[in-house]
Amino acid sequence: MLLLLVVAGGFVYWRVQYALDRGLDTEISAARGVITPLVDAAGTVTSAAAADATGTGWQVLDAGGAVLDSGGPAPDRPLVRRTSLPTIGSSTLDVGSLLPVADAPFRVEVAALDDEGEAAYLVIAVRRDHRDEALRELLLQMSLAGLGALVVASLVGDQLARMALRPVERYRRRAAEIAAGSSHLRLDVDDERDDEVTRLGHTLNEMLAALDESLDRERQFVGDASHELRTPLTLLQSRIQLARRRERSVAEHEAVLAELAVDVTRLADLAERLLELDREPADVAPPEGVSDLTAVARGEVTRWQAAHPDRAAGVDVATSDPVEVRADRQSLERIVTNLLANALAHGAPPVRVGVRRQGQGSYAVLSVSDAGPGLPPDLLAQVTRRFSRAPEARSRPGAGLGLSLVEHLVVRSGGELRLCFDGHHVSTGTATGEACDHDGRMTVSVLLSLG
Numbered sequence: 001m002l003l004l005l006v007v008a009g010g011f012v013y014w015r016v017q018y019a020l021d022r023g024l025d026t027e028i029s030a031a032r033g034v035i036t037p038l039v040d041a042a043g044t045v046t047s048a049a050a051a052d053a054t055g056t057g058w059q060v061l062d063a064g065g066a067v068l069d070s071g072g073p074a075p076d077r078p079l080v081r082r083t084s085l086p087t088i089g090s091s092t093l094d095v096g097s098l099l100p101v102a103d104a105p106f107r108v109e110v111a112a113l114d115d116e117g118e119a120a121y122l123v124i125a126v127r128r129d130h131r132d133e134a135l136r137e138l139l140l141q142m143s144l145a146g147l148g149a150l151v152v153a154s155l156v157g158d159q160l161a162r163m164a165l166r167p168v169e170r171y172r173r174r175a176a177e178i179a180a181g182s183s184h185l186r187l188d189v190d191d192e193r194d195d196e197v198t199r200l201g202h203t204l205n206e207m208l209a210a211l212d213e214s215l216d217r218e219r220q221f222v223g224d225a226s227h228e229l230r231t232p233l234t235l236l237q238s239r240i241q242l243a244r245r246r247e248r249s250v251a252e253h254e255a256v257l258a259e260l261a262v263d264v265t266r267l268a269d270l271a272e273r274l275l276e277l278d279r280e281p282a283d284v285a286p287p288e289g290v291s292d293l294t295a296v297a298r299g300e301v302t303r304w305q306a307a308h309p310d311r312a313a314g315v316d317v318a319t320s321d322p323v324e325v326r327a328d329r330q331s332l333e334r335i336v337t338n339l340l341a342n343a344l345a346h347g348a349p350p351v352r353v354g355v356r357r358q359g360q361g362s363y364a365v366l367s368v369s370d371a372g373p374g375l376p377p378d379l380l381a382q383v384t385r386r387f388s389r390a391p392e393a394r395s396r397p398g399a400g401l402g403l404s405l406v407e408h409l410v411v412r413s414g415g416e417l418r419l420c421f422d423g424h425h426v427s428t429g430t431a432t433g434e435a436c437d438h439d440g441r442m443t444v445s446v447l448l449s450l451g
Helices: 002-038 048-052 129-179 196-244 250-277 293-307 309-314 329-346 402-412
Strands: 057-061 067-071 090-095 106-112 121-127 315-317 351-358 363-370 416-421 424-429 442-449
Touching: 002 048, 002 106, 002 121, 002 129, 048 067, 129 196, 196 250, 293 309, 293 315, 293 329, 293 351, 293 363, 309 315, 329 351, 329 363, 329 402, 329 442, 402 416, 402 424, 402 442
Parallel strands: 315 351
Antiparallel strands: 057 067, 057 121, 090 106, 106 121, 351 363, 363 442, 416 424, 416 442
16 A cells, blocks of 8 residues: 555656646746847847846856856856756756755756857746745645555555454364364354355365265274174184183194184185275276176176086076176176175075166176065165175175175276165266166166276
């Protein structure tokens, strides 16, 4: 504000000074036209009365700057220094300072005379008293007005800044409470305002909500993981205590070690799945190339049937032409394996694995369905969460991570996971808007883009 006032005041001062100087210059020009013809070769004015009638001061100077003749309010001493005399033409200058106040301020025009003789210069001088007084008054008034405007603007600006930043201070105090440990708090945002500060408050509230949700998921994950790890660890501890109660033969020790190895393998598998699920998408390379989904599905089913010949008849694969999708083969193998294991562990035969094109040929569908009891709608929406299992499924083998891992792999591949049963369906990932095929069977479908 100070800079703005100084610049504005300087502009006003310059314009007023220019207007006043132009009026004096006009008066000087008129006087010069009268006095110049009156100067003779000897350097005297032939009619001093006519020259004085112009109301200006005048001097006739020789080539060295000495006064040959003068009149009006001009003094006998030279008004212009020798160094300020022009060689040709004329020049205008001010004699006497504005501040401090000079005794005899003049606005002077020095013109070189063309006539040969002692007279070399004609000096026309006009008193600047009124002009200087007007400029001094202007400076005083602008200084007082500028000082008052600066004070008022500072006070008003300070109040406006305080009002504008008051929400920021509220945000800071509330953020300090949150940092101190208060959870589920939100910033107090004025809904009646719509400016940068309120939009910042809404954004921070959204961030706090996301952080709370993330912390809640983390706490739930830690609790669920602790619960799931407690059982195998307790079994390990109990079996070790039982093995130490009496002396055993080598064969008995081998049998105990075999049982312990099973539990350790389950713990290692659980830890591996948890690590796989906790990998961020940025830590995993995006899928490259294409893979034949039909070949992968047939290969995994054939491998499972060879490993479980007694249950091979309960699994079949729907015939289909080769269907290439944008996903790496390893991810597809893990998806098919987990879906097949989930259906066989919690469903009932026959288990059908199908591959087909859908959506006017824009994507492929891998479906795994079984004739089991299925899931209720409320659990259907939560079954992909870690360690989420139906109450009747807790007595069966597994940790509740199979579908979570499938969802992770499908979303990473840019696809969609859909769970359908009894007219209800839940989808995660890139929604396609396609409805599920309902035939009374529990169906888990994976939709992937074609290669």
